Amino acid sequence: MYHQAVFDEPIITERKGRRTIKLPLEDRNFNVDIPKEFRRSEIGIGDREEFTVVRHYVRLSEMNYGVDTGFYPLGSCTMKYNPKIAEEIASLAGFRMIHPLQDPADVQGALKLLYELGGALKKITGMDEITLQPLAGADGEFTGLSIVRAYFECMGELDRRREVVVPDSAHGSNPASSTMAGFDVVEIPSQEDGTVDLDAFKAAVTDRTAAFMITNPNTLGIFDDKILEMASYAHSKGALLYYDGANLNGIMTKTTPAKMGFDIVHLNLHKTFSTPHGGGGPGSGPIAVVEKLRDFLPYPLITYDGKYRMDYIPPKTIGKVASFNGNFLVMVRAWAYIKMMGEDGLRDACETAVANSNYMSRKMSEFMPVPGKVLKKHEFVASATGTNMPKAGEIAKHLIDNGIHAPTIYFPLIVREALMIEPTESATKEEMDSFIQKVREAINTPISVLEQEPKNLKVGKIDDVDASKNPRPSLRMARKLKASQ
Ligand SMILES: Cc1ncc(COP(=O)(O)O)c(C=O)c1O
Known part of the structure; x- marks a missing residue:
């Protein structure tokens, strides 16, 4: 019989206690020029002994549920076991304590890791270039669709290509990102068997289509085997193909989005590659593209010419989509996971x-x-x-x-x-x-x-x-x- 651990106690900020360690902060004459409106007189954790705080949070953690406590079949979230070796590696001081503004010469190891991770993900997706910058799947979608926009602007077709075609089985972030990137969403129905209705698809994809965006396998866990036909049809209309790679766990190493005819892919590192999704923690949604879209990627890209550098600016870049190079420690976990697993x-x-x-x-x-x-x-x-x-x-x-x-x-x-x-x-x-x-x-x-x-x-x-x-x-x-x- 299951019973959740239950601790009925006030939350820590509401408890009074005895302070055992007094930091002499009050005595210090800090010479910092923080405007008054941004200063706080208290930080809201009160005076509590260290052990009271530790015990309180350990008790709270016992009331929690996670991938380390049990089966977690949350559809669309790929809540797989998170190998502790990946956590260990991500907690090494050499990764945890570095700063993105450090001289690249001092952080060659970290840059090498990013470069190698990018290379592995290019191989897994079959794409030609990659940015690791986006902070989540939906951020990757927005980045990818901003690239679609910049591409058609450059081709002089943006006035006409205003639409993104999305199946009704799509994750909600697909139409949302399309709208945020300034496109109109054209939804197409699924058939009884869960795959795209080909007639509806052909009626929807026209010379107004900027992109066809699809998850394959889709949110029903069904692989649409008409994908090659759909890809060549969309391409014949001049549209780009966007692959929502959140479900990559269902196809990795078996096929690639490139083989299916896609031009842009986002990946959810925080699903397929170790960091479990959910809980609102940091994510990472790299975008990989085919050659013709390389110049539009966010900057900087990491390059190698005997030394690792993080200063390459693609000539038609859409700009930056996150500070520095995104959520680095999620990438460290993904790198460790891929290295450990191998193909x-x-x-x-x-x-x-x-x-x-x-x-x-x-x-x-x-x-x-x-x-x-x-x-x-x-x-x-x-x-x-x-x-x-x-x-x-x-x-x-x-x-x-x-x-x-x-x-x-x-x-x-x-x-x-x-x-x-x-x-x-x-x-x-x-x-x-x-x-x-x-x-x-x-x-x-x-x-x-x-x-x-x-x-x-x-x-x-x-x-x-x-x-x-x-x-x-x-x-x-x-x-x-x-x-x-
Ligand atoms: C199919 C699919 N696409 C996109 C996303 C968005 O990813 P994120 O939550 O990292 O923004 C999800 C998230 O669960 C998803 O399942």
């Missing part, structure tokens, strides 16, 4: 992730609908629809109440009551079986019982109506409101 290891990870996903989808299709083609890649979507079926949210809460992280729910939007499941290569058979058994159990549990869950967690059932009608301010907000009264 064979990456192939093994991909094949195991796909085998796990197919194992689970076949088993789950025995008792609930799993739409789209039977053969999946790295993830699949089950639909909590049918007679007496609980809602996706109720199944998710039953899982959480039994110590299993819920899958992504209510996404993608094209599947009703969606449970989007991505076991990754890190799941064991026991974990997958116990997940399946708990979903089956939820389906066989009376709704009146499910409605009471979760019961074994610190936070019980939330009154959704009350929460949306009477939103409570966050603690910080509440303090500000109090102070302003």
Whole structure:
């Protein structure tokens, strides 16, 4: 029986204590010229003994759930095991303590790492050049579409090419990034089997199309085998092809976006290459491009001529998209992961992730609908629809109440009551079986019982109506409101 660790204690900023270490800051005469409005008289952590603070945060961490505590089948997030060796390497002082403004001669090792990572990712995608700068997948999308824009501006076609064609199975960031980059989004429907409707695609792609943007395998975990036909059709209309590489775990080493005919790819290092997605931590969304788009990449690019340099400015660059060279330590983890795995290891990870996903989808299709083609890649979507079926949210809460992280729910939007499941290569058979058994159990549990869950967690059932009608301010907000009264 699962019970979450529960500690009922006030948060640390609200507790009084005894200060054991007094820093003599008050006595120092700092000669810093910080404008008054930016100064704080207190930092809001109060006077607490070190051990009280440490114990408080360790207790809080015991109430948490992460890739190190259990199975984490969050669809679209590739929550794979994060090898501790990658963390160790990223925490080496030689990486952690350097500064981007240091003389390149002093940080040759770090630049070499970035150069090698770029080279590995070019090989994995089949592309000709890469920038590591974007800070997340969506930032990569925005960067890639800004390159599309700059390319057509340079070709004198931007006035006409105002549209980006996106399937309705796309991640929400695809239409959002297209809009932010100044394009109109043309959505095309998927067929029953989860792949793009080719007739709708051909009707949508015209000489107004700047780019066709697609994730393959898509958010249903389905590989669209019409991709070569779609790529050559889009190219015949003069459009570019954008590959959302967030799902690369399902194809890496098996094929490349270049072989599928793509011109621009973004990768989510914080999914496929070690740093687990989720939790709002730092990300990295490199953009790799074909030769004709090289000159438009953000600057600076890292080059090597006997020494590693970070000062090459592509002649038609779209500018910078992040400070310095992006989230460096995520790149260190990705580099360590790729080095450790090698090509064979990456192939093994991909094949195991796909085998796990197919194992689970076949088993789950025995008792609930799993739409789209039977053969999946790295993830699949089950639909909590049918007679007496609980809602996706109720199944998710039953899982959480039994110590299993819920899958992504209510996404993608094209599947009703969606449970989007991505076991990754890190799941064991026991974990997958116990997940399946708990979903089956939820389906066989009376709704009146499910409605009471979760019961074994610190936070019980939330009154959704009350929460949306009477939103409570966050603690910080509440303090500000109090102070302003
Ligand atoms: C298919 C797909 N594309 C794009 C993104 C956006 O990536 P990020 O969250 O790093 O911005 C995600 C994120 O989950 C995704 O699943």
